[in-house]
Amino acid sequence: MTKVALFDEELQDMAAIFKVLSHPARLAILKYLSETKVCISGDISDKIPLSRTSVYQHLVELKKIDLIRGEIVGVKTNYCLNVEKLKMLKEKLNLFLADIEKCNNNCCDIKNC
Amino acid sequence: MTKVALFDEELQDMAAIFKVLSHPARLAILKYLSETKVCISGDISDKIPLSRTSVYQHLVELKKIDLIRGEIVGVKTNYCLNVEKLKMLKEKLNLFLADIEKCNNNCCDIKNC
DNA sequence: AGTATATGTCGTAAAATTGCGACATAATAT
DNA sequence: ATATTATGTCGCAATTTTACGACATATACT
Numbered sequence: 308m309t310k311v312a313l314f315d316e317e318l319q320d321m322a323a324i325f326k327v328l329s330h331p332a333r334l335a336i337l338k339y340l341s342e343t344k345v346c347i348s349g350d351i352s353d354k355i356p357l358s359r360t361s362v363y364q365h366l367v368e369l370k371k372i373d374l375i376r377g378e379i380v381g382v383k384t385n386y387c388l389n390v391e392k393l394k395m396l397k398e399k400l401n402l403f404l405a406d407i408e409k410c411n412n413n414c415c416d417i418k419n420c
Numbered sequence: 421m422t423k424v425a426l427f428d429e430e431l432q433d434m435a436a437i438f439k440v441l442s443h444p445a446r447l448a449i450l451k452y453l454s455e456t457k458v459c460i461s462g463d464i465s466d467k468i469p470l471s472r473t474s475v476y477q478h479l480v481e482l483k484k485i486d487l488i489r490g491e492i493v494g495v496k497t498n499y500c501l502n503v504e505k506l507k508m509l510k511e512k513l514n515l516f517l518a519d520i521e522k523c524n525n526n527c528c529d530i531k532n533c
Numbered sequence: 534a535g536t537a538t539a540t541g542t543c544g545t546a547a548a549a550t551t552g553c554g555a556c557a558t559a560a561t562a563t
Numbered sequence: 564a565t566a567t568t569a570t571g572t573c574g575c576a577a578t579t580t581t582a583c584g585a586c587a588t589a590t591a592c593t
Binding site: 470473 | 546547548549550551552553554559560561
């Protein structure tokens with residue numbers, strides 16, 4: 308039923324990135340990983356108001372676009388940010404939004420149009 | 421069932437912005453509005469592979485966060501970007517992501533961690 | 534070997550999003 | 564006044580997302 312596939316790949320691509328970032332739990336995970344000095348394993352679940360399973364699913368979403376990585380160490384898994392990827396995404400979003408910003412509309416009486 | 425409300429307001433806020441940007445139709449609308457010299461009304465529907473009603477719903481989403489505005493002129497409505505708002509959002513996203521970028525993790529053997 | 538702990542996988546219910554047709558409204562044209 | 568055109572509103576079906584419990588697996592510990 309979704310018609311997402313009918314749009315330009317660029318738009319699909321950008322939208323997919325925004326989508327991963329569109330849930331507070333995933334943002335909370337990113338923030339937590341950026342704040343802990345060490346790449347803490349799944350006790351992320353303790354820091355977030357969701358069950359372990361739910362947190363795990365969000366981790367999977369973040370891993371899908373390589374925003375985080377997990378290194379298995381014994382029984383535990385150390386998750387950590389892929390800062391390089393994060394920077395790349397930020398740049399990508401910036402370029403995209405900057406491009407839209409170059410608006411030369413002029414018909415509305417709205418101040419900033 | 422959603423537990424979104426349990427997260428920090430800042431995170432909810434950021435996630436909500438990302439969510440609006442997480443559908444290619446909405447990005448296509450923004451792009452189209454930025455490209456047309458004039459703020460074209462609802463014939464946006466012709467430029468997008470969705471029914472008029474569906475496009476309208478996406479317009480509503482964009483209006484909710486004041487990213488676009490509609491000026492009624494007779495029977496028509498001229499939609500246009502709120503460039504000022506777009507710039508503000510971009511800045512906001514940037515600050516948020518930049519903050520996360522300041523990662524000082526050091527446990528993983530992953531290069532960019 | 535047997536147990537405990539940490540992850541990962543699956544199925545499923547609840548909720549939200551997407552997409553659209555049918556109808557309502559409101560301004561213009563004849 | 565009536566017809567036309569452009570928007571806006573509602574309700575509904577299909578799909579996707581969210582959230583979690585139950586079970587599987589795999590490593591360490593005694």
